[in-house]
Amino acid sequence: MCIRDRFKGVLPKVYGEGFHFMVPAIQTPKFYEIRVKPRVFTTVTGTKDLQMVNVTLRILFRPNPAKIKEIFLQYGENYEERILPSLTNEVLKSVMAMYDALELLVEREQVSTRIKSTLATRAKDFNILIDDVAITELTFQEKFNEAIESKQIAQQKAER
Numbered sequence: 001m002c003i004r005d006r007f008k009g010v011l012p013k014v015y016g017e018g019f020h021f022m023v024p025a026i027q028t029p030k031f032y033e034i035r036v037k038p039r040v041f042t043t044v045t046g047t048k049d050l051q052m053v054n055v056t057l058r059i060l061f062r063p064n065p066a067k068i069k070e071i072f073l074q075y076g077e078n079y080e081e082r083i084l085p086s087l088t089n090e091v092l093k094s095v096m097a098m099y100d101a102l103e104l105l106v107e108r109e110q111v112s113t114r115i116k117s118t119l120a121t122r123a124k125d126f127n128i129l130i131d132d133v134a135i136t137e138l139t140f141q142e143k144f145n146e147a148i149e150s151k152q153i154a155q156q157k158a159e160r
Contacts, residue, residue, distance in 0.1 A: 002014055002015070002029075002030050002032075002068050002069045002072055003015065003020075003022060003027050003028070003029055003030070004027065004028050004029075004030055005023075005026060005027050006026050006027070007026065010030075010069055010072060010073055011027075011069075012069065014065065014066065014068045014069055015029075016065075030072055030077065032063055032068050032071070032072070032077075033062075033063075034062055034063060034065045034068075035062060036060045036061070036062045036131050037060070037061060037062060037080070038058060038059070038060055039058070039059050039061065039080065039084060040056060040057070040058050040059075040136070041056070041057045041059065041084075041085065041088045041089070041092070042054070042055070042056045042057075042137075043055055043057075043088075043089055043092055043093070045092060045093045045096045045097070046093075046096070046097060047096055047097065047099055047100055047101045047104060048097060048098060048099055048100045048103075049100045049101055051100075051101040051140055051141065051144050052140070052141050053096060053101065053104065053138060053139070053140055054137070054138075054139045054140075055092060055096065055135065055137070055138055056135070056136045056137035056138075057088065057092060057115070057133060057134070057135055057136065058132075058133070058134045058136050059084070059088065059119070059130060059132070059133050060130070060131040060132040060133075061080070061084070061123070061128055061129065061130050061131065062128070062129050062131065063079065063127060063128060063129070064127040064128065064129055067127035070127055071126075071127050075126070079126075079128075080128075083123075083126050083128065084123075084128070087119070087122055087123060087126070088119065090122075091115060091118045091119045091122060092115060094118070095111065095114050095115045095118055096111075098114075099111060101140060101144060104138060105138070108135060108138065111135065112133055112134060112135050115133050115135075116130060116132070116133035119133060
C-alpha cells in the first residue's frame with residue numbers, strides 16, 4: 001500500500017499489512033494486490049517457416065512490492081492493463097519467429113522457457129515480476145494440420 005497525501009503527493013514509504021495511521025481527508029491509501037495473479041493472452045503470430053499459429057499464453061505475475069510507489073506514479077492503479085498486453089505480444093511474436101512450426105510442437109517446453117526468460121527480463125524494467133509462463137494452447141492453420149495428417153498416413157502406409 002502506498003499513501004497519497006493531498007499536499008505532499010505520494011509518500012515515499014511503501015506500507016505492508018497491519019495498522020497505519022493516516023490523517024483523514026488529507027491522506028488516502030492506494031492498495032495493490034501483491035499476490036500472484038494469472039492473466040491469459042491469445043494472439044496469432046508467424047513462425048520461422050511463415051506458418052500462422054494461434055497461441056494462448058498464461059502468465060503468473062505480481063508487482064515488485066518494493067516498487068509499488070513507482071508503479072503507482074508511472075502507470076497508475078491498472079498497471080497490468082497498460083503494460084502486459086503489449087509486452088506479451090512483443091515477446092511472444094519475437095520468440096515464436098525463432099522456431100519452425102514442427103519445432104514448436106516438439107520443443108514446446110523449451111519455447112515456453114525462452115518466452116518466460118525474455119518476458120521476465122522485459123517486465124523487470126516495468127517493476128513487474130513474472131513467476132510462471134505456460135503455453136496453454138497452440139493451434140495451426142487447417143492446411144498445415146491436413147499436411148501433417150497426410151504425412152502421417154503416408155508413413156503408416158509405407159510401414160505396412
